[in-house]
Amino acid sequence: MGWVKxxxxxxxxxxxxxxxxxxxxxxxxxxxxxxxxxDDKILCKKLCQEAGMPxxxxxxxxxxxxxxxxxxxxxxxxxxxxxxxxxxxxxxGIMVIVGTRNERYKRPNGRTVTLxxxxxxxxxxxxxxxxxxxxPDRAMVEALVEFDxxxxxxAYQGVPDIRIIVFLGYPxxxxxxxxxxxxxxxxxxxxxxxxxxxDIGSGRTVRGTWSNNIIEEHPDTGAKVNGFPVPGWDKxxxxxxxxxxxxxLGYLGVDVVLDKNRGPMIxxxxxxxxxxxxxxxxxxxLGRLKQIEAIADKPRTPEERIAISRDLxxxxxxxx
Amino acid sequence: xxxxxxxxxxxxxxxxxxxxxxxxxVSVLGYPLGPMQEEALWTVQARIKLLPQDGPVKLELxxxxxxxxxxRLDESFVSKGFxxxxxxxxLSRVSRWTIRRLREQRTLYYRAQYYxxxxxxxxxxxxGFPDPPQLEEPFDSALTTIVEDIRSRSADIESFxxxxxxxxxxxxxxxxxxxxxxxxTGPESRVRIARQILAGARIPTEMMHGIRLxxxxxxxxxxxxxxxxxxxxxxxxNPLTGNRGLPKDVLLWWRGDRDxxxxxxxxxxxxxxxxRRADVDSLDLAGQRAVxxxxxxANVSLLNLPxxxxxxxxxxxxxxxxxFIIVVLRNIIGIKTFGTFMPVLIALAFRETQLLAxxxxxxxxxxxxLLIRFYLEHLRLLLVPRxxxxxxxxxxxxxxxxxxxxxxxxxxxxxxxxxxMVIMAMTIERMCIVWEERGPAExxxxxxxSLAVAAAAYLVxxxxxxxxxxxxxxxxxxxLLGVTIMLGRYTGYRLSELGRFRKLLDFSGSGSSGVG
Numbered sequence: 001m002g003w004v005k006x007x008x009x010x011x012x013x014x015x016x017x018x019x020x021x022x023x024x025x026x027x028x029x030x031x032x033x034x035x036x037x038x039d040d041k042i043l044c045k046k047l048c049q050e051a052g053m054p055x056x057x058x059x060x061x062x063x064x065x066x067x068x069x070x071x072x073x074x075x076x077x078x079x080x081x082x083x084x085x086x087x088x089x090x091x092x093g094i095m096v097i098v099g100t101r102n103e104r105y106k107r108p109n110g111r112t113v114t115l116x117x118x119x120x121x122x123x124x125x126x127x128x129x130x131x132x133x134x135x136p137d138r139a140m141v142e143a144l145v146e147f148d149x150x151x152x153x154x155a156y157q158g159v160p161d162i163r164i165i166v167f168l169g170y171p172x173x174x175x176x177x178x179x180x181x182x183x184x185x186x187x188x189x190x191x192x193x194x195x196x197x198x199d200i201g202s203g204r205t206v207r208g209t210w211s212n213n214i215i216e217e218h219p220d221t222g223a224k225v226n227g228f229p230v231p232g233w234d235k236x237x238x239x240x241x242x243x244x245x246x247x248x249l250g251y252l253g254v255d256v257v258l259d260k261n262r263g264p265m266i267x268x269x270x271x272x273x274x275x276x277x278x279x280x281x282x283x284x285x286l287g288r289l290k291q292i293e294a295i296a297d298k299p300r301t302p303e304e305r306i307a308i309s310r311d312l313x314x315x316x317x318x319x320x
Numbered sequence: 321x322x323x324x325x326x327x328x329x330x331x332x333x334x335x336x337x338x339x340x341x342x343x344x345x346v347s348v349l350g351y352p353l354g355p356m357q358e359e360a361l362w363t364v365q366a367r368i369k370l371l372p373q374d375g376p377v378k379l380e381l382x383x384x385x386x387x388x389x390x391x392r393l394d395e396s397f398v399s400k401g402f403x404x405x406x407x408x409x410x411l412s413r414v415s416r417w418t419i420r421r422l423r424e425q426r427t428l429y430y431r432a433q434y435y436x437x438x439x440x441x442x443x444x445x446x447x448g449f450p451d452p453p454q455l456e457e458p459f460d461s462a463l464t465t466i467v468e469d470i471r472s473r474s475a476d477i478e479s480f481x482x483x484x485x486x487x488x489x490x491x492x493x494x495x496x497x498x499x500x501x502x503x504x505t506g507p508e509s510r511v512r513i514a515r516q517i518l519a520g521a522r523i524p525t526e527m528m529h530g531i532r533l534x535x536x537x538x539x540x541x542x543x544x545x546x547x548x549x550x551x552x553x554x555x556x557x558n559p560l561t562g563n564r565g566l567p568k569d570v571l572l573w574w575r576g577d578r579d580x581x582x583x584x585x586x587x588x589x590x591x592x593x594x595x596r597r598a599d600v601d602s603l604d605l606a607g608q609r610a611v612x613x614x615x616x617x618a619n620v621s622l623l624n625l626p627x628x629x630x631x632x633x634x635x636x637x638x639x640x641x642x643x644f645i646i647v648v649l650r651n652i653i654g655i656k657t658f659g660t661f662m663p664v665l666i667a668l669a670f671r672e673t674q675l676l677a678x679x680x681x682x683x684x685x686x687x688x689x690l691l692i693r694f695y696l697e698h699l700r701l702l703l704v705p706r707x708x709x710x711x712x713x714x715x716x717x718x719x720x721x722x723x724x725x726x727x728x729x730x731x732x733x734x735x736x737x738x739x740x741m742v743i744m745a746m747t748i749e750r751m752c753i754v755w756e757e758r759g760p761a762e763x764x765x766x767x768x769x770s771l772a773v774a775a776a777a778y779l780v781x782x783x784x785x786x787x788x789x790x791x792x793x794x795x796x797x798x799x800l801l802g803v804t805i806m807l808g809r810y811t812g813y814r815l816s817e818l819g820r821f822r823k824l825l826d827f828s829g830s831g832s833s834g835v836g
Binding site: 003006007009010011013015017018019020022023024065091092093116117120123124127128129130190191209213214278279282283284 | 651654703809810812813821822
């Protein structure tokens, strides 16, 4: 049977599926009581800031329908921002505004929305439209990352980000997610963004994947996606590994963005990071997770962990 | 990653308990495995017409007792004004009716319901050896000769009895047997004479009286049967044909030489035995059996509940099965749906509408609801009022669909009312958000996924024998729970992931030095 063969091949390649991720990793290493530390983006931001990690500024939080009326005053000083649900899932409900003129708010795709539409969006967020389980939520207005132009060839209208899976504090696999026309400027793979694997050791990009297909070039910009050195990689890996201490989740997805002025910043953390990173890297996660499980017998400092990870997970050999 | 087998022990225990209880109910309590099996329930009745005489009346009626191959479900007596006691011992069960004075003609009834039950062995008494009969000559020496002759030709008690009946049947007629054959006046005397000869060999025998179970026997004839004890158990012989074994349609009513009804102080005008057949669902029968309380297990059966409650549980017990199907389709196959258990509720609704009509109506209501929901988006309503509006629209759409199908003469449209409208409203809302946030493709895909899962759940829950099994054997749900727990620890790939990660293999081997 073709299915059985495929199953065996994937198993041999160390690919983990959702059942294995949930049953063998998230259930064991992520304590439920710690979930709010990442699910609540406002709390998450606070914890990261306290740990000394750079995060995008929080312009304001809207917690009640009454506050929603003050949205205008809140936005008056800011022409670029992202409006997000604090407990959103999978990137739902995020509205990015890249420019403001006469109370017309411009979105990355060129369309504009009115203040009224923004207020409506906020009240949708507050009523739990986008939150996990539909619980009433808060809306947050966050500074928009001014993304580093080094990435502009690789990102279509939006903020590319870098996702690192941090297992027990060890960075194990990374990819960068590049927005496309299809993803409407958002960096979520299931919304059409490109995933490009990043070598932990060298910080260079490896092959890319788009809608579960392997690609060599960005479909919108035509730029080659392989072999690109991610700027500030040392800093990025360092930040990712350091998330383990304040957050405590053993299996964590760390999303980092590159700001033109401030460098890498932690955008958000994820307690149930997706598995497409395996496609982006053309490699199963299981082998790396097992390697870490085998050595993570004693507590180590972030520096030690990073050194171990970068040593173990170097794939890119520069010149050949 | 710690390995623990706790879950495995638990799930296996649940499976074992569930299956064991199921097996016990099937094999010991005789619950039917399949649905809609019909069993014959025989109502046998004795009607005694009494004519008054002087003095106190005492009537004794033989009641069926330890009937081989049959079990009693119920019995009743109609005897107003009479005192009644039932005397029961190893061999017989007798109803005694008494009255001080009988002034007019009266009719008494005894009625009992019997069903075939192969586990009923009948009488198990161990009779003593009878004394040889004291007969006058020439019978005595003829008897001795016959017994000697048959003994020489037979191997055991059974063949001995067969030979006796053969001799009395007129085969191998010689002058000795002719003496006895001439005395036969009817079936009863044939049995008596056979018993005489068998007593000559000191073989314990008994006369049994049975009736043929045929529908609408207003005048069931009493058939005498010869019972011969072979030292272990009673063997039954048809005195007329000489065949061994009790046919399935003979119900032995009483044993002994007495008549079925005997009276003092009154005159029996007529004793009439009658038989009526009713075909009943074997499930009903099992339920009634449970009421008659032969087992603790049966006493807690769902079949004891009122019919309406039974109907509710018939549906309720299917829900775990639907949930199990969801588990399989989501975690093993990997189909995405709106809401975890929404498809189960839709599937329950399909039970009423039938599949095709259900799918069409579901699609119509959700599609129309979605259109209206998109329009509502422009009104910028707050969440709860918006949800309430969608719910109202769903109800209106359902009403319109029903009215339309009514006027078009499509009957299926009438059952749409059973659709879980709140679930439909939530589905529309959720689908709308997915549509806007993640695109129409994903919304439609998840919608179709939900529908496919609902249809699969419906098809499984619709299998008649599955419904029967979950209702009659709810303990099977324990086994289902066990299997569900096992699936909860399934950490292999989902079928959909095989396709998803297939691309990864295309490049494997090229530069994957990272794995140690």
